[in-house]
Amino acid sequence: AQSVTQLGSHVSVSEGALVLLRCNYSSSVPPYLFWYVQYPNQGLQLLLKYTSAATLVKGINGFEAEFKKSETSFHLTKPSAHMSDAAEYFCAVSGAGGYNKLIFGAGTRLAVHP
Amino acid sequence: NAGVMQNPRHLVRRRGQEARLRCSPMKGHSHVYWYRQLPEEGLKFMVYLQKENIIDESGMPKERFSAEFPKEGPSILRIQQVVRGDSAAYFCASSPEDSYNSPLHFGNGTRLTVT
Numbered sequence: 001a002q003s004v005t006q007l008g009s010h011v012s013v014s015e016g017a018l019v020l021l022r023c024n025y026s027s028s029v030p031p032y033l034f035w036y037v038q039y040p041n042q043g044l045q046l047l048l049k050y051t052s053a054a055t056l057v058k059g060i061n062g063f064e065a066e067f068k069k070s071e072t073s074f075h076l077t078k079p080s081a082h083m084s085d086a087a088e089y090f091c092a093v094s095g096a097g098g099y100n101k102l103i104f105g106a107g108t109r110l111a112v113h114p
Numbered sequence: 115n116a117g118v119m120q121n122p123r124h125l126v127r128r129r130g131q132e133a134r135l136r137c138s139p140m141k142g143h144s145h146v147y148w149y150r151q152l153p154e155e156g157l158k159f160m161v162y163l164q165k166e167n168i169i170d171e172s173g174m175p176k177e178r179f180s181a182e183f184p185k186e187g188p189s190i191l192r193i194q195q196v197v198r199g200d201s202a203a204y205f206c207a208s209s210p211e212d213s214y215n216s217p218l219h220f221g222n223g224t225r226l227t228v229t
Binding site (some may be wrong): 004009034036041042043044045046049051065090092099100101102104105106113 | 145159223
């Protein structure tokens, strides 16, 4: 069975600081992994996805994530936080029975302060 | 190209009433997924439909919930005899196919409040 654990429900960083959002997964098959961002009162927007090609995946808005099989991790990073990055971030893995049947983590709310 | 359209954005129902949530997928998308987001939680898969077919409803509660995606018109998620625990944000997503090359496009959700 697939599952996702996001460590830290709230993360706060200063503007310009490194952003690191942690995600660990469990999967009985080679996983497809995703990071989504949700702004208040909006739907989810895809940031990036891992589909077994390069282990370092670059996404939109300067975010990237590295797939580490040995650590079963897929942490999201951005070198320099911007105020507009404040949002909730969800890590997800494809569930059994369909690529788009996603199993989501509980989310990490990112706050960026001046 | 319009995105996934959900309506209404906000829906208030009294306990025991019915709630109907509508979703129009992106143009050219024939695969529709419904997810539910409870407060302070991530999204949970409910149901996956293609035109006129329910493909996977393993995440749907056994009673009171139903979904359809007719040949013409939007997909409908229907909740009968709503209870307070049904209060949540319901998101629809669509894709042109069920493939890792076709990630989901989400609507802005319908926020259901049961009073």
